[in-house]
Amino acid sequence: MSSLTKKSIGxxxxxxVAATATFAASHSASSSNKAVAARHAQMQMIGYHIGxxxxxxxxxxxxxxxxxxxxxxxxxxxxxMERATLWIEGTEQGAVDGSRAKASIWQDSDGFAAKFLDLxxxxxxxxxxxxxxxxxxxxGALGKSCKDCHESYRGPKN
Amino acid sequence: MSSLTKKSIGxxxxxxVAATATFAASHSASSSNKAVAARHAQMQMIGYHIGxxxxxxxxxxxxxxxxxxxxxxxxxxxxxMERATLWIEGTEQGAVDGSRAKASIWQDSDGFAAKFLDLxxxxxxxxxxxxxxxxxxxxGALGKSCKDCHESYRGPKN
Numbered sequence: 001m002s003s004l005t006k007k008s009i010g011x012x013x014x015x016x017v018a019a020t021a022t023f024a025a026s027h028s029a030s031s032s033n034k035a036v037a038a039r040h041a042q043m044q045m046i047g048y049h050i051g052x053x054x055x056x057x058x059x060x061x062x063x064x065x066x067x068x069x070x071x072x073x074x075x076x077x078x079x080x081m082e083r084a085t086l087w088i089e090g091t092e093q094g095a096v097d098g099s100r101a102k103a104s105i106w107q108d109s110d111g112f113a114a115k116f117l118d119l120x121x122x123x124x125x126x127x128x129x130x131x132x133x134x135x136x137x138x139x140g141a142l143g144k145s146c147k148d149c150h151e152s153y154r155g156p157k158n
Numbered sequence: 159m160s161s162l163t164k165k166s167i168g169x170x171x172x173x174x175v176a177a178t179a180t181f182a183a184s185h186s187a188s189s190s191n192k193a194v195a196a197r198h199a200q201m202q203m204i205g206y207h208i209g210x211x212x213x214x215x216x217x218x219x220x221x222x223x224x225x226x227x228x229x230x231x232x233x234x235x236x237x238x239m240e241r242a243t244l245w246i247e248g249t250e251q252g253a254v255d256g257s258r259a260k261a262s263i264w265q266d267s268d269g270f271a272a273k274f275l276d277l278x279x280x281x282x283x284x285x286x287x288x289x290x291x292x293x294x295x296x297x298g299a300l301g302k303s304c305k306d307c308h309e310s311y312r313g314p315k316n
Contacts, residue, residue, distance in 0.1 A: 031213075031219070034206055034209065035206070037202065038202065038203050038206035038207075041199035041200075041202040041203045041206070042199075042203060044195065044196065044199040045196050045199045045200060045203075048192055048193070048195070048196035048199070048243075049196075049243060051192065052243055055189075061189070066242050067242055067243060069240070069242075070240035070241070070242035071240075071243050073240050074239050074240050074243060074244075077235050077238070077239065080235070081232050081235065082227070082228035082229075082231050082232050083228070084224050084225055084227075084228035085206075085207060085210055085225060085228045085229050085232060086232075
């Protein structure tokens with residue numbers, strides 16, 4: 001085998017190894033980006049439903065018990081989403097574009113879980129609110145659960 | 159009162175009425191847009207989780223029973239989301255930018271509900287899949303439920 005052939009094979013292998021490493025890195029980056037995007041979708045759905053309830057409380061939307069209960073139940077179930085697929089380690093702010101998740105989410109996972117439980121309970125307590133006024137009076141706990149979690153576990157705007 | 163003053167008041171009232179009508183229209187459009195965006199977030203979360211399961215089935219991601227169960231349970235709960243807040247009448251394709259929802263969703267709401275039940279059942283059947291092969295063999299029903307619903311109730315790309 002000529003030294004030129006050896007060199008070519010060596011170069012070919014180096015390119016193949018580099019390509020594999022690039023693939024692995026991009027695949028991993030892509031998985032992390034997708035997890036962050038899915039979390040944002042979860043937050044968007046939660047935000048949408050609190051918006052519906054807020055609109056009813058403020059009289060911007062007509063009170064409708066079916067809408068109130070659906071919004072409350074959806075928020076409750078969104079708060080109960082399994083975190084294993086969504087809150088993957090290594091997807092904190094700074095590690096993945098667009099992420100505002102503080103690293104403390106993974107260092108203090110019990111505390112983080114407790115915040116989602118607060119949201120779940122506040123949403124559950126909204127089910128059955130019988131008037132716009134009742135929706136309004138139950139909004140406090142719901143809004144507080146959002147605010148508390150964001151203050152503890154969400155970083156500054158990117 | 160001078161006729162000029164009368165004219166001014168008349169013009170002022172007309173502007174006020176127009177502004178109110180514009181507000182009502184824009185508020186309504188905005189509510190519809192938000193419902194469509196929340197549905198897209200729901201679909202994105204479902205798509206994300208089927209991607210996790212597909213990655214495991216294809217060997218692109220390592221088999222992990224906690225990830226499989228979390229993905230399956232999240233899909234199941236996403237399929238069970240209350241539809242009252244998300245699938246609001248008047249938000250079909252053509253009526254709201256970005257919507258691909260066929261009007262038949264509202265004309266045949268039992269059929270539409272049955273498709274989500276298929277997804278719910280297929281996702282539930284994925285819980286406990288004990289290997290990448292088992293994930294793969296259970297993917298068929300899951301993929302079919304997505305495809306069937308899209309074929310029946312999703313319009314062409316916008």
